[in-house]
Amino acid sequence: TGGNVFHMWQMLGFLQNKESLQYSVSTNKWTWDVASIKRQTSLNEGAVGIVVARIEGFTENERECLKVCCCLGFRFYCRPLITVGPALIEAEGEEIHLLIDSLIDHGLLENVNNTRLQFAHSKIFEAAERLHPNESSRARANLKIGKLLLEDMGDNLNQRDEAKFFLCVDQLNRGRDLIEDEQFRTELAKLNLRAGKHAASVSAFLPAATFLETGVSLLKQTTCWQEQYELCLE
Structure with a gap:
């Protein structure tokens, strides 16, 4: 474990789950199987590999919940998780x-x-990200989360719930490469404009620039000035 306390803790938990390391109530002692431990640890990829191996033993719903959590970020609000x-x-x-x-x-x-949760360690967050087999899978999840949040806000879409609004736009942006419908891409560009303006109004200029640049990228570059002049100008 290289002297890493987190790595050591995960290793012990992993070995206990695999029954290679057990506590005997009758003798009040720990018992272990050296051969089993060698088999279990020879293939691990460090702390992340151990956490991934632990997660594989969870229920399907626990794994799916972790997949959603990692899409929401290292630290996230509970309410969006309950919503989607x-x-x-x-x-x-x-x-x-x-x-x-x-x-x-x-x-x-x-x-x-x-109201908020976070992953207990960056390595756990990294392991949860590996539950998505590829970037396309992660992007699809982001897009679906964004659409569900957008639907939940409905006609009352505004910045009143600021965190939820920004999260919704961010999730849609992360899955934007999968959006083929031009009308929806235009609507997302408008949402980015609103998010960018609001971020700028509270002096969050870096996020504002990111939202606005993303909005521009969503417009059809060859015809946007003819078809969406006012939006392009803004």
Whole structure:
């Protein structure tokens, strides 16, 4: 484990889950199987590999929940997870709360406060990202999350729930390469304009520039000035 405390902790948990390391209640001692430990650890890729191996032993819903969590970011609000969960995890509100509690008990997530969660370590976040087999899978998940959040905000779409609005636009942007419908790309460009203006109004100039540049990239470059003059100008 190279003297890394996190790596050591994950290794011990992994070996216990694999029953290579067990506590004997009858003798009040730890027992271990050296041959089994050598087999289990010879293929690991460091701390991330161990966490990935642990996650493989979780229930399908726990793994799906982790996949959604990593799309939301290293630190994220609980409410969006509750909103998109039924469509992506096939679990209702109370079940999602139980999944969150389970992942906290496993030591993968931790509470920041009453409304926010975060991954317990950057290596755990990295391991959760590996649950997506490729970038296309991650982008599809981002796009679906963005669409679900957009649908949830409905006709009342505004910046009143600032964090949710920015998250929605960010998720859609991360999946924008998969959007083929030109009308939806134009609508997303408008959302980026709104997000960029709002970010600039609170002096968040770097995010504002990112939103605005993304909005420009969504427009059809050959005809946008003829078809969307006002939008292009803004």
